[in-house]
């Protein structure tokens with residue numbers, strides 16, 4: 015089994031964009047530890063990296079990718095625009111591309127909704143960046159349904175992805191359905207920070223599969239087709255978190271984990 019990918023439509027050059035369901039998160043990784051963690055992640059098999067202008071590590075992520083020898087077109091790269099850069103979108107993505115050492119990213123997200131009234135203008139600049147081939151897809155982060163609908167209504171273009179805080183304890187089928195209805199891929203962040211990894215439901219299921227609860231949480235996301243981007247600076251955890259293709263959660267186990275969201 016390999017990690018599946020979700021379609022995000024087509025890039026400006028007509029090629030399909032595919033987003034792997036498992037990515038490697040890089041928030042709070044800086045300098046040499048960011049470089050080493052990304053090297054370890056690529057070695058462990060991750061083919062999706064999540065960074066942001068705000069993380070201050072794009073140069074290390076780019077250098078790790080280059081030194082890894084993994085071909086650029088085999089890795090999905092996301093970066094994000096800090097909302098305070100509204101009005102300076104083009105300069106910001108050009109700096110990201112320079113630091114990452116790539117010609118285009120795969121996904122560019124508005125990191126957080128800009129102050130009232132500025133969201134649509136930023137979104138228009140995002141659409142232009144996609145048309146110019148600087149990013150293959152565009153999306154948002156930390157948006158609610160109403161904020162997504164405003165972008166669609168004003169521009170006719172719906173974000174391909176919404177990256178939001180997510181995990182079993184935040185599971186709400188209505189949130190998932192609202193994204194699906196709009197054709198927006200739900201990408202969850204902070205899967206471990208939002209989860210009690212000692213919860214008896216998770217430890218029971220983990221024991222049944224001979225894995226740790228962290229992997230159960232990641233597998234649960236994948237089976238719901240929710241993109242998940244765990245972060246770690248620990249080599250053993252980086253490798254273990256990617257090792258989630260050789261077990262499958264049963265329907266009963268999926269429902270038991272879903273129920274953590276109703277507690």
Ligand SMILES: NC(=O)c1ccc[n+]([C@@H]2O[C@H](COP(=O)([O-])OP(=O)(O)OC[C@H]3O[C@@H](n4cnc5c(N)ncnc54)[C@H](OP(=O)(O)O)[C@@H]3O)[C@@H](O)[C@H]2O)c1
Nearest residue numbers: 039040041064155203204205206207228244245246247248
């Ligand atoms: N769009 C946004 O606003 C936003 C906000 C937050 C995060 N994100 C993205 O989402 C990514 C993930 O979220 P996150 O970094 O907040 O949190 P996370 O991935 O939920 O948790 C990271 C923490 O979990 C620990 N950990 C990793 N693997 C583990 C395992 N197998 N067992 C137990 N603990 C484990 C890590 O420790 P060690 O590192 O010490 O191993 C670290 O302390 C970020 O890195 C970033 O790329 C986006």
